[in-house]
Amino acid sequence: xxxxxxxxxxxxxxxxxxxxxxxxxxxxxxxxxxxxxxxxxxxxxxxxxxxxxxxxxxxxxxxxxxxxxxxxxxxxxxxxxxxxxxxxxxxxxxxxxxxxxxxxxxxxxxxxxxxxxxxxxxxxxxxxxxxxxxxxxxxxxxxxxxxxxxxxxxxxxxxxxxxxx
Numbered sequence: 001x002x003x004x005x006x007x008x009x010x011x012x013x014x015x016x017x018x019x020x021x022x023x024x025x026x027x028x029x030x031x032x033x034x035x036x037x038x039x040x041x042x043x044x045x046x047x048x049x050x051x052x053x054x055x056x057x058x059x060x061x062x063x064x065x066x067x068x069x070x071x072x073x074x075x076x077x078x079x080x081x082x083x084x085x086x087x088x089x090x091x092x093x094x095x096x097x098x099x100x101x102x103x104x105x106x107x108x109x110x111x112x113x114x115x116x117x118x119x120x121x122x123x124x125x126x127x128x129x130x131x132x133x134x135x136x137x138x139x140x141x142x143x144x145x146x147x148x149x150x151x152x153x154x155x156x157x158x159x160x161x162x163x164x165x
Contacts, residue, residue, distance in 0.1 A: 003016060003027070003128060008125060015035075029051065090108075128142060
């Protein structure tokens with residue numbers, strides 16, 4: 001079972017490719033050089049894992065069931081909460097908090113998960129093919145890819161600002 005697709009647009013976005021074995025999602029967000037590995041383990045309603053490496057990456061930990069995703073991405077200080085509700089074909093919720101966060105609005109149509117994380121201007125499109133991957137796991141992986149892309153854009157913006165560019 002595989003999860004494949006894209007988060008973001010053609011020029012500013014990341015591919016997401018991962019394999020699902022029933023308890024573990026392993027794969028890659030982005031390309032071979034610019035991107036991060038994704039490794040998630042789901043057992044007994046809990047999810048744990050890591051996106052990226054030891055230094056440049058973030059942990060994922062929390063609760064994941066067929067109907068809910070309540071996960072912390074990153075640390076206590078510099079991390080983001082993800083709260084999603086799965087209701088039929090709709091997956092909705094919030095990424096990164098009530099005030100500074102982004103809405104998550106996804107729709108499942110057959111084996112395709114589509115929608116948007118964030119608003120019209122600052123948000124990113126989601127277009128994934130699930131191929132047997134549970135929708136809650138796919139939605140979590142989409143949020144991980146979104147966070148990876150946002151973190152990369154923030155780092156590039158900070159580097160540009162500090163170099164006077």
